[in-house]
Amino acid sequence: MRKYTGLLAALALATGMTLQAQTNELVVQTKKQGAEIQPTMYGLFFEDINYAADGGLYAELVKNRSFEFPQHLMGWKAFGKVTVMDDGPFDKNPHYVRLSNAGHPHKQTGLDNEGFFGIGVKKDAEYRFSVWARIPEGGAAGKIRVELVDTKSMGEQQAFATQNLTIDSKEWKKYQVILKPGMTEPKAVLRIFLASPQTVDLEHVSLFPVDTWKGHENGLRKDLAQALADIKPGIFRFPGGCIVEGTDLATRYDWKNSVGPVENRPLNENRWQYTFPHRFFPDYYQSYGLGFYEFFQLSEEIGAEPLPVLSCGLACQFQNTNADAHVAVCDLDSYIQDALDLIEFANGNVDTKWGKLRADMGHPAPFNLKFIGIGNEQWGKEYPEHLEPFVNAIRKAYPEIKIVGSSGPDSEGEQFDYLWPEMKRLKADLVDEHFYRPETWFLSQGARYDNYDRKGPKVFAGEYACHGKGKKWNHFHASLLEAAFMTGLERNADIVHMATYAPLFAHVEGWQWRPDMIWFDNMNSVRTVSYYVQQLYGMYKGTHVLPLTMNKKPVTGAEGQNGLFASAVLDKDANEIIVKVANTSDKPQPLSLKFDGMKKKETFSAARCIKLSSMDPDKDNTLENPSAITPQETSLAVDGQALDVEIEPNTFAVYILKK
Numbered sequence: 001m002r003k004y005t006g007l008l009a010a011l012a013l014a015t016g017m018t019l020q021a022q023t024n025e026l027v028v029q030t031k032k033q034g035a036e037i038q039p040t041m042y043g044l045f046f047e048d049i050n051y052a053a054d055g056g057l058y059a060e061l062v063k064n065r066s067f068e069f070p071q072h073l074m075g076w077k078a079f080g081k082v083t084v085m086d087d088g089p090f091d092k093n094p095h096y097v098r099l100s101n102a103g104h105p106h107k108q109t110g111l112d113n114e115g116f117f118g119i120g121v122k123k124d125a126e127y128r129f130s131v132w133a134r135i136p137e138g139g140a141a142g143k144i145r146v147e148l149v150d151t152k153s154m155g156e157q158q159a160f161a162t163q164n165l166t167i168d169s170k171e172w173k174k175y176q177v178i179l180k181p182g183m184t185e186p187k188a189v190l191r192i193f194l195a196s197p198q199t200v201d202l203e204h205v206s207l208f209p210v211d212t213w214k215g216h217e218n219g220l221r222k223d224l225a226q227a228l229a230d231i232k233p234g235i236f237r238f239p240g241g242c243i244v245e246g247t248d249l250a251t252r253y254d255w256k257n258s259v260g261p262v263e264n265r266p267l268n269e270n271r272w273q274y275t276f277p278h279r280f281f282p283d284y285y286q287s288y289g290l291g292f293y294e295f296f297q298l299s300e301e302i303g304a305e306p307l308p309v310l311s312c313g314l315a316c317q318f319q320n321t322n323a324d325a326h327v328a329v330c331d332l333d334s335y336i337q338d339a340l341d342l343i344e345f346a347n348g349n350v351d352t353k354w355g356k357l358r359a360d361m362g363h364p365a366p367f368n369l370k371f372i373g374i375g376n377e378q379w380g381k382e383y384p385e386h387l388e389p390f391v392n393a394i395r396k397a398y399p400e401i402k403i404v405g406s407s408g409p410d411s412e413g414e415q416f417d418y419l420w421p422e423m424k425r426l427k428a429d430l431v432d433e434h435f436y437r438p439e440t441w442f443l444s445q446g447a448r449y450d451n452y453d454r455k456g457p458k459v460f461a462g463e464y465a466c467h468g469k470g471k472k473w474n475h476f477h478a479s480l481l482e483a484a485f486m487t488g489l490e491r492n493a494d495i496v497h498m499a500t501y502a503p504l505f506a507h508v509e510g511w512q513w514r515p516d517m518i519w520f521d522n523m524n525s526v527r528t529v530s531y532y533v534q535q536l537y538g539m540y541k542g543t544h545v546l547p548l549t550m551n552k553k554p555v556t557g558a559e560g561q562n563g564l565f566a567s568a569v570l571d572k573d574a575n576e577i578i579v580k581v582a583n584t585s586d587k588p589q590p591l592s593l594k595f596d597g598m599k600k601k602e603t604f605s606a607a608r609c610i611k612l613s614s615m616d617p618d619k620d621n622t623l624e625n626p627s628a629i630t631p632q633e634t635s636l637a638v639d640g641q642a643l644d645v646e647i648e649p650n651t652f653a654v655y656i657l658k659k
Helices: 001-024 222-230 292-302 331-345 353-360 383-398 415-425 439-444 476-492 529-539
Strands: 024-029 042-045 076-079 081-085 096-100 110-113 118-121 127-134 143-150 159-167 171-181 185-194 198-210 237-239 305-310 371-374 402-406 430-437 458-466 496-501 506-509 518-520 525-527 545-548 564-570 576-583 588-594 607-615 630-634 642-647 651-658
Touching: 001 402, 024 564, 042 529, 081 518, 096 110, 127 159, 127 525, 143 171, 143 198, 159 171, 159 185, 159 292, 185 198, 198 525, 222 292, 222 305, 222 458, 222 518, 237 496, 292 305, 292 331, 305 331, 331 353, 331 371, 331 383, 353 642, 383 402, 402 415, 415 430, 439 476, 476 496, 476 529, 476 564, 476 576, 476 607, 476 651, 525 529, 529 607, 529 651, 545 607, 576 588, 642 651
Parallel strands: 024 588, 042 237, 042 496, 237 305, 305 371, 371 402, 402 430, 430 458, 458 496, 506 518
Antiparallel strands: 076 110, 081 096, 096 198, 110 185, 118 185, 127 171, 127 198, 143 159, 143 185, 518 525, 545 564, 564 576, 576 651, 588 642, 607 630, 607 651
């Protein structure tokens, strides 16, 4: 019996030791305050891909509003006597339409506009129709009738909102009227009838919701802009991406064409128009209505530092292998001047050329630009050769501006290894790294920045997303691995100063690239799990890094760490310690959070946890079910200076402890 009792005791001891070994003890050093976390640490990257601008964030509802598409009536259906003219009032947008009497009392002249995958309007909301117009022959006033119609309607009337507009001048003038639909319709058509015998000329035909973000007339779609503000971004990079480069230099994004009166901003061909024959959108152009002024304004309104990116004179290298496609280094003067002029536009006094334009557009105060990117995803010896004269000129004229260079399109390899030393040689302030990679990459990169050179440029993780192998769409597991990877960004905040997921937006009927952070149709939008991961990091970024270890090692998903990734920060302003943990394993993991360095009388007064979790790794939020997976908050019982919890399988958790 004595032997049996001893055996039971030994078994109990072994079992207890096993249970103890299974508990993951995470030790946070509260007195070893680490690097300051930059206000720019987590932010947003905008590129006009997937109809992110026209048809998306930019609230204009009319496609080809100035008749400048190469097929001048693309997006329109003309009936009766409609003539396209090319001697209009705006030199950069010379085309307009002339509506003439159909010649018979029972015939009609006019136009239908299809919008972007239809025109989405809501019942009882107000929509501002505006147009530049004239009576070319003078004399009696002319009239147009403006309607929102449902072409699929089984009712007696297709129109569900109608207004007449009188055109009373031989000179070009801007006219406007408010339409108030009596029904909600995601696929409406804008119809314009000539409603008088007089010939009428129309240019820059526009329809905006009155209720835009912050009420701006040339404004942004409210739900999409609000989603950006809600992420609490510290940095906002724009306008791309590959559109900065253009398929050719003629179609690169030219910031000077995107400012000034909106009706005189010229059309530009979108770099993504012809890129993917399997997802083909031949009517994908840029109106430049959402231009650099609007980008700066939005940055200011959502509390983010603006980071404009400009062409370095290299067209898209993926699409051009011939050196003739690029600007020779000796011919870069105008491109360099564009960069200097942009800084003046953002920061210059109102008595400077470009500062005056900013003031004339409605913003006399400077935008306080601190960063500028030169080149997007360039590579090879051509890139540093092109970048160097920009660096020299900007350093001389504006030494306070921080310059962002690039490490090319890959997260490692030949070009990456070549460009980082070049960026150090040129003394770039930050280097933009891009990584669209599969699950295995994200699981292996928890310690990516632990051994980076602390003396060189800082890191901007400018474009990244987990692209599931065979699952290149939004799903929970990809977002969980992004959350795990980001613990390494946070732990290395002394070297990583910025990070932005990409792409940002996608129209469900117009996407070319996925996954994406925010999906939308003409009426609604949905925030994906990847969005909520970014938001949790942005809202709980803290002010300083705190060392966090398990068995005296950083928690990076390494062998023996049970699929755990973790980081800790101090928020001095809120007097909180925040611990982020991603459990990428399929087993629950007991956690014991120990906080070394706290004074004996110091305790936590409250604790809470916010979790993202899903039993189905392939699930995500959709327009039909936008709240399928959202952050769930609970309060926690904290025992003085320790917290013992269990984190569920495949879960990202943020533990917030109030000191």
